[in-house]
Amino acid sequence: MVRAGVFPSSPLRHHHSFSTRTLHLFHDLFCRCPRLSIQPYIKALCDVQGFPFRPYLMHQFSSAYDAYLEVKARVRKLVAQALHRDSPDWRITHACSCCQYELEEDSSLDIRMMVAMDGNDSLKRVADSGVIERLDPRQAGGDYFLSRAAVNEWAEENWKNATPWIPGNSFREWVWKTGRCEEKWHNASDKNTGKSWAKFDENGIFLLICRHGLVLSLADMVKLGERAKYSLATMHHFLEAERRRRISNGEDGPPRGKLCFAYDVGCTNSKTVQCSPLASLAEYMGYLPAVGTMHGYAHERACQLNFLLLYLTGACHAGLEDGETCKQYFSKSNALASATRHASVFHRRQMITEYTYHTDNFEMYGNLSKFLRNHYKQALEILSTAESLKVRMRKAGIEDARIIFQWLEEEAAYLQNLSKEPLAETLQMEYYGRLVALKECQAVLKEARHAWLSYRPGEQDYTAALERTQRHAQENDFGRINKQNR
Ligand SMILES: [Zn+2]
Ligand SMILES: [Zn+2]
Structure with a gap:
């Protein structure tokens, strides 16, 4: 009592x-x-x-x-x-007033909502080898966390025979077939998951968050599992709740505008989504895969043309949106790691949930006005440069900005038809690279010579070191020239 x-x-x-x-x-x-x-x-x-x-x-x-x-x-x-806010879907469908409260008089946007998702392995929990944990029937996590059973339903073995839904975009299909992002990105591969994490029971959390930093869904990442199921499970949690809300509101047909999911391996993840049973729901809800602008530049060029946030109309907002909200969130939530590392299953989730609830309701929600004001001011600053941009475009012979999209299409067609780099282009690039290196060497040589000439008697004698620097710079310089003459 x-x-x-x-x-x-x-x-x-x-x-x-x-x-x-x-x-x-x-x-x-x-x-x-x-x-x-x-x-x-x-x-x-x-x-x-x-x-x-x-x-x-x-x-x-x-x-x-x-x-x-x-x-x-x-x-x-x-x-x-x-307050009549106790339905199971209420929190996830009303988490962010900016993203999810739509007015009838609002004009439709190309992208109606942007979310980001990612896994983070800081909030691990060590498996106590040799110690049998007392059974704790209590469940923590509230309506933030998905259960392990709900996540496991999305393991590939449960849906590998599903019919893939292929969108009518041959370039994207070509990137899925020929792209090498899966090999390059460890995040997209399951190989490293089990080995290095064997001593942990929970290896971290998988997060789905809106662009304003309000959490939509969370899942525990557990050992020996493919990573794709976490993204599929959290996406399904959100998309299905949104679909149910539309039905209960009496809204017919698919929603207006796309729903953009930014993920650092958005390219490979989109392929998994299209092959999984989530494909039809994703298509209905306007799923648009993207790669955030920070991670995007580490992807192949063909992949960037398909998925980089910068090139998706209505997504980047003139560079104000980077799709990396998860990274910002983790930079703060990582502070939980010292408390969760040796906690019980129940207490680890209890701590993460309390922290998330507090951050959502007392920090992020309170900061929304400031967030919007700052973005509005930045947008006005960008708009004020429109005139000078027009002048510069005219000087560069560009009459209409829409030609930039045409260039991207031409680049995509070029990459698709390219089986090998043309010899002339390779030579031009090599020649340019050597010219840059030559210029750098010449600058070093000039500096070394200047240091030699400005030596005054009485100062500390650096003659030997200066001579050596000059000799090395000269050798490098001649080396470059000889190479180019060959
Ligand atoms: Zn990629
Ligand atoms: Zn939001």
Whole structure:
């Protein structure tokens, strides 16, 4: 029984308890500084009280804190019920007011919503070898986390005979067949997953997040599994909830505008989506695969032409959107790692969920106005350069900006028909590369000569070092020229 203002550390015989204020303070400190674990907090409380620290106090505090969070969760549920926001899909379909609250008078956008997804292995949990963990029937994770069973349904062995849906885009199909992103990107490969992570039970989390940083879906990544199932499961969680919302709202037909999914291996992931049973739902909801602008430049050129965010109409917003929201989120959530590494299954999820709930409702949501204001100001700054851009384009002989898309199409056709680099182009590139190197060598030689001439007697004697530098620069210079003359 919970007495007013006090939470006991055991359910039946109460000898010790913690005040609600003490628990509340720890909760808020942890949400603001996830590095903080129970141990330093209890030690600090002992210091304040002039009481020697005893390890059993941590266990007592942990039990009382579990009860406190359970009460908190039930209060949140009652508030949600009172506001009629307690349906299973409510949170995921109303997570972001900017992305998901559409007005009838809004004009339709090419891309109606942008989300990002990625896995992160910082929030691992070490498997205690030789120690049998006590069975804990409690489930944490709220409506953020997908269950392991829901994720495993999307393992390839369950759908490998599904009929692939091939979009009518021969260039994309060609990139899927001939592209080498799967070999190059470790993230897209399952080979490394099991080996290096064997000592961990949960290897991290997979995150689906909107472009404003509000979390849509989370899944635990567990050992020995292909990575594709996490992206498929979280995508299905979101897309199916959105589809159900449309039906319940009486909206007919597919939604207006595309739904862009940015992922650092968006190219290979899109191939998996098209081959999986998710394909028809993805097509209906306007799935548009993309690769974020930071990771995009490490992909092949043909892949970039298909998936780079910069080239997707309505996605990049003149460079203001990079599709790397997950990276920004992980840079903060990684601070949880020290607390989750040795926690139990239940407590690890409990910490991640509390942190996510707090970040969504007290940080990201509160920062939305600032986010929009800053982006609006940046957009105005970019628009103010439109005139000078026009002048520069005219000078370069470009009358209409739409020709840039034509260039991209021409480049795609060129790459598709290219079986081997033409000899003349290879030679031109090589010659240019050597000219650049020659210029660099000449600059070094000039500097070395200048240093030699400006030597004054009485200063420290660097003659030997200067002579050596000049000789090396000269040798490099002659080397370049001889190579080019050959
Ligand atoms: Zn690629
Ligand atoms: Zn959003």
